Amino acid sequence: MPERLFEAEQLVARPLDAVFAFFSVPENLERITPPWLGFRLVHRTTPDVREGTELTYRLRIHGLPVTWRSRIEQWEPGRKFVDVQLQGPYAMWRHTHTFAAVEGGTRVGDLVRYRLPLGRVGDLLGGALVSRDVRRIFEYRTSVIERLLGAAGPARGS
Numbered sequence: 795m796p797e798r799l800f801e802a803e804q805l806v807a808r809p810l811d812a813v814f815a816f817f818s819v820p821e822n823l824e825r826i827t828p829p830w831l832g833f834r835l836v837h838r839t840t841p842d843v844r845e846g847t848e849l850t851y852r853l854r855i856h857g858l859p860v861t862w863r864s865r866i867e868q869w870e871p872g873r874k875f876v877d878v879q880l881q882g883p884y885a886m887w888r889h890t891h892t893f894a895a896v897e898g899g900t901r902v903g904d905l906v907r908y909r910l911p912l913g914r915v916g917d918l919l920g921g922a923l924v925s926r927d928v929r930r931i932f933e934y935r936t937s938v939i940e941r942l943l944g945a946a947g948p949a950r951g952s
Contacts, residue, residue, distance in 0.1 A: 797886070798925060800906040802932050806899050807944035813900040814872050814893050816943060818843050823851075825942070828934040831855070845869040848880065855883055855927075885909040902939070904932065 806813050816822055820835050820843060827833040837850040843866060851862045862882035869875045872893065879887035885908075892903035910924060 802904045810895040826935045
C-alpha cells in the first residue's frame, strides 16, 4: 500500500516552553485548523494530554461528516509528540510533532506519514487531491500560528 509523506517546518518567535504548552492543549488544534473543515474536539480520555490520551474530533471533509479518533503514542514534553489515527478517513495516519529551541524562538516540525483507504486504487483515485488538501491545511495552520504566536522566519513544506 503506497505511503505518502508530508513535512513542514516553521520558526516561531516564542520560547520553547510556551510553544510546546500551546500545542499541548487539544482545543488549540481547533484554532489552527481551517474553518472549512468544521473541526471540533468532542471527547478526550484524560484531563491533560499525555502518552495514551485518546482524542475524538468531528469534522467535515469535502462536506462529508467524519469522526476522527486519535491516540497520543509518544509524549516527550518540550521535545516531541506523536499522534496516530485510530478511526478516521485514512488507512493510516501518523503525525510526529517536533520542537527545538533555536536562536530567536522555536522550530516546530511536522512529519506526517499517511495511507489512503483502498490501497493503490485509493491512492490513484484520491492521492493528488488528498496531498493538496493536506498541504492547504498546513499552509493555513502556519499562517494562524504566525498570527497567534509570532513568526521568526520562513516556513517550508513538501
